[in-house]
Amino acid sequence: MATYCHETKERIVYGTPFYILTRSDMNSGAILSHEALQRIPPEEREGTKKTAETGGMDVHAAASIYSKDDSYSMFNITKEEFLYSISEDTLKKYLPTAYLLITES
Numbered sequence: 001m002a003t004y005c006h007e008t009k010e011r012i013v014y015g016t017p018f019y020i021l022t023r024s025d026m027n028s029g030a031i032l033s034h035e036a037l038q039r040i041p042p043e044e045r046e047g048t049k050k051t052a053e054t055g056g057m058d059v060h061a062a063a064s065i066y067s068k069d070d071s072y073s074m075f076n077i078t079k080e081e082f083l084y085s086i087s088e089d090t091l092k093k094y095l096p097t098a099y100l101l102i103t104e105s
Contacts, residue, residue, distance in 0.1 A: 002071035003064060005033035007097045014070050020062045020079050021091075021098055025052040030098040031062065031077065039094040045084040056087040057102070 003012045012018045012033050019037055022029030037059065050056040061080040067073035092099045 001074045002067060002069075003031060003074045003077065005036050006030040006101050007032055007036040007095050009097075010035075012072055014066055014072050018062050018072070019083070020060045020077070021057045021095070021102070022060065022079065023050050023052065023057050026102075029057070030095075030101050031074075032059075032095070032098065036095060036098075040086060040090060041094075044086055044090045044094070046086065047084060049082060050085045056085050057091055058085050059083045 003018065004010065005012055005018070007030070010033060012031070017034045019032045019034070020029050021032055045059075046056075049058050060082050062077055063080050064072035064074070064077045086094075088099075091102075
């Protein structure tokens with residue numbers, strides 16, 4: 001099965017970067033495309049990781065193996081390098097679909 005961006009609902013094409021939005025106290029998170037993350041202005045990005053107490057979410061690079069056609073496998077996604085964090089308000093403003101996914105789970 002192919003990997004899709006939780007925000008845009010578009011398939012992430014194999015070879016393009018994608019990301020995981022999560023926090024250390026969570027077992028899961030949202031998969032985001034490069035295009036979705038470009039919605040977040042650089043001034044909204046923070047250099048320290050978030051916790052449940054500090055709110056917000058961490059953005060990590062993601063990786064997966066080739067699936068078929070031009071897709072990443074959704075079953076082998078791994079969280080890679082920490083890139084930056086965003087506040088809950090930033091998440092809600094720029095990535096509302098991912099915000100709902102995370103807060104309702």
